[in-house]
Amino acid sequence: MPTAPMVLQQLRHGNGLSLALSLRLHECQSDKHTPTPHEFNCRLMPGFFGLFTQALLGVLSFSTLILKWYYEEPRRKLAVFGFDSSKQLIGAIFMHVLNIIVASIISGFKTRGDPCEWYAVNVLVDCTLGVLVSYYLLLLSQQVFRYQSGNYTGGEHQDDTDFCFKEVNWRAYWEQVGIWLLIQCGMKVITMIFLLIFARPLIWIAGTLLWPFSSFPKTTLMVVMVILPLVTNSFQFWMTDAFLMFHERIKTPLLSKHTSRQDAARAQRRQQEQREGREGRDCGRVC
Secondary structure, three states: OOOHHHHHHHHHOOOHHHHHHHHHHHHHHHHOOOOOOOOOOOOOOOHHHHHHHHHHHHHHHHHHHHHHHHHOOOOOOHHHHHHHHHHHHHHHHHHHHHHHHHHHHHHHHOOOOOHHHHHHHHHHHHOOHHHHHHHHHHHHHHHHHOOHHHOOOOOEOOOOOOOOHHHEOHHHHHHHHHHHHHHHHHHHHHHHHHHHHOHHHHHHHHHHHHHHHOOOHHHHHHHHHHHHHHHHHHHHHHHHHHHHHHHHHHHOEOEOHHHHHHHHHHHHHHHHHHHHHHHHHHHHHHO
16 A cells, blocks of 8 residues: 555655556555456457458458358359358448447446447357347248349349359349348347347356456457357358358349340250150150
């Protein structure tokens, strides 16, 4: 504890800040207090380091989606994969920004939990409960919008080798992107209600998981903003891509009406060739 002469000397020389710091240090030492992430004021966007970690997260997360596409059977054409994955990537960027905003807002109203803890909770809930909610909201959207005029029904892109960007109905594509963002917003509302109801146990879990890194703010930031989202987003990307592919390949034409007519003409020609082949074989057996 600082002595009385030390206090008077520091105040006489205008060192009030030094005195306050020494008193705080003595208090922490006497109580054997371990700082928490909240006391270090973990910041979600601290300049270049924050931008670097978020960019690294985006690259690594997208790499897992490419890996899934590379090993899938049958493998989609690159252009088809581009349209399928771009909807997820746009939604992921949208949700990443929204999670940062929500975490900062909520942490200001709560006495417990800091932005890092709230962001970790948001990511975990979005990639578990959120995936399930998104799946059922996608099914609901198909019933509500009924996919009229053939612009949006879920995403069958044309897997033939002659697929090209000129055949894409861009209006249908952006409608699908817009509906997916609406689904993500709806999912966020539902998960936010869940977070508010179970805030105390969720924050306790997040604080417990982050406690080993409490003395290292940048390590905490790396865990919360890169490692945890990389693992959970990989799971989310794989699951979402799986059920988006299922619904899209059953129902959605992302191509123009002109392309649909071309597909019908090719199918008709193949059927005609098959009939002619069978007739030729039958004639050969009779003769």
